[in-house]
Amino acid sequence: MKQVWMVPLLVVGAFAMTACNAPAEDGDIATPAQTQRAELIGQGETIAQDLCSGCHAVGTEGESPHTDAIPFRQISWKYPVESLAEPLSEGIMVGHPDMPEWQFEPKDSNALIAYIESIQEPQET
Template sequence: MPVSRILGVALFALAMTSSAMESALAASPAELRGRAFAQTNCSRCHSIDRHTPSPLAIAPPFRTLHKKYPLDTLAEAFAEGIDTGHPTMPMFTLEPDQINDLLSFLKSLK
């Protein structure tokens, strides 16, 4: 492989790493907690990033939820308990601080 190609690939990788680091540094504490919650509780079925498909095809990617459900509607659903998700989704209810954190994370995906 020519040196110029290797250098180009290395620079691209560095740019991608820098971009990811900037995003992480710019994230609010609530957004980071929301992402951690989603990673722990939701990522087995849902994609929680901006690019990849959901591991479970019938589970919508988090980046598209705002298109189907306004975020204030999601807040209410999280508080009352979601039981109308995809068929394999467990019923759950979030605490107010968890709702705030998860909504902060979802807003960051728009």
């Protein structure tokens, strides 16, 4: 008899998990991993806008306000984007000469890197 309450709970839980999935761009339901990745990228975009857009072009177009600051969409032209994880977490001291030193929590570093990776454009040859 103790197990009877579990059936409604499982049904409600399954319904809640399905309802939380947002539709993907092609009309399919996004997986939890896709939803989590989209949230991470959104958090990274917010960090980029708040902390970096004063010098860098942080979107998919436009010039950087600071002439020595590489647009975020072109970072992979000079560095593997994932190689920024350690400098971001330990206190990044690269970039243009008057770039402030930033030190991020790992979750913020991961979010910023996910966003930067999501906007990379192919290098023109």
